[in-house]
Amino acid sequence: EAGVAQSPRYKIIEKRQSVAFWCNPISGHATLYWYQQILGQGPKLLIQFQNNGVVDDSQLPKDRFSAERLKGVDSTLKIQPAKLEDSAVYLCASSATDSNQPQHFGDGTRLSIL
Amino acid sequence: SQQGEEDPQALSIQEGENATMNCSYKTSINNLQWYRQNSGRGLVHLILIRSNEREKHSGRLRVTLDTSKKSSSLLITASRAADTASYFCATDGAMYSSASKIIFGSGTRLSIRP
Numbered sequence: 001e002a003g004v005a006q007s008p009r010y011k012i013i014e015k016r017q018s019v020a021f022w023c024n025p026i027s028g029h030a031t032l033y034w035y036q037q038i039l040g041q042g043p044k045l046l047i048q049f050q051n052n053g054v055v056d057d058s059q060l061p062k063d064r065f066s067a068e069r070l071k072g073v074d075s076t077l078k079i080q081p082a083k084l085e086d087s088a089v090y091l092c093a094s095s096a097t098d099s100n101q102p103q104h105f106g107d108g109t110r111l112s113i114l
Numbered sequence: 115s116q117q118g119e120e121d122p123q124a125l126s127i128q129e130g131e132n133a134t135m136n137c138s139y140k141t142s143i144n145n146l147q148w149y150r151q152n153s154g155r156g157l158v159h160l161i162l163i164r165s166n167e168r169e170k171h172s173g174r175l176r177v178t179l180d181t182s183k184k185s186s187s188l189l190i191t192a193s194r195a196a197d198t199a200s201y202f203c204a205t206d207g208a209m210y211s212s213a214s215k216i217i218f219g220s221g222t223r224l225s226i227r228p
Contacts, residue, residue, distance in 0.1 A: 004156070033216070035218075040220075041220055041221075042202050042204075042218035042219050042220050042221050043157070043202070043218045044218070045215075045216045045217070045218075048215070048216065055215075056215050056216070091156055091157070093156075093157075099144075099145075099206045099215065099216055100144060100145055100162075100164075100206065101162075102147065102159035102162055103147075103149075103157075103159060104159065105149075105156030105157040105158070106156050107154075107155050107156045108155075108156055
């Protein structure tokens with residue numbers, strides 16, 4: 001089966017600009033996750049979708065980050081405006097049903113803020 | 115603060131030796147998962163152990179869970195060069211108002227010397 005697809009692979013922007021990341025989960029997977037991974041740290045969950053509903057967005061900085069999952073399939077994560085501290089790898093993952101199942105990760109988008 | 119904390123932060127062993135990594139967490143959990151991450155790549159799921167299980171095996175991997183001590187260990191036997199990676203534990207627990215349900219630890223960087 002095809003894995004989780006993410007694009008772009010790399011992105012460089014200046015602070016205060018906006019950026020968007022795209023994720024296509026494994027076909028049929030109900031749950032989709034976005035994580036932020038700062039260099040040298042473990043991933044931090046930003047938002048979890050179950051189909052197209054939000055399960056957990058407690059760690060999402062809602063003043064600048066937004067995410068949507070249209071039709072319960074693909075998802076986009078947006079940052080507007082970006083800050084220097086947003087430099088990180090943004091990982092998307094999906095699981096078949098819920099968080100009691102293994103998560104399958106994409107290779108992420110490496111974001112650098114100048 | 116992150117719930118899962120790995121110990122040690124870094125581990126270097128000779129090829130063929132066994133590697134043991136530990137994970138501690140703070141609150142009740144539904145399950146605990148171990149993931150591997152190679153440099154520049156996404157995370158790969160290794161093992162999921164549920165709160166009512168005490169031990170699971172998968173090939174050269176052995177995971178134990180002690181819910182009374184809120185800790186888990188990952189044992190890799192007969193290590194190989196390809197095992198060089200960072201290893202993360204992730205807990206799926208109760209939802210708190212200020213913390214996510216899914217929390218990753220800070221990881222153990224494993225290096226296998228030839």
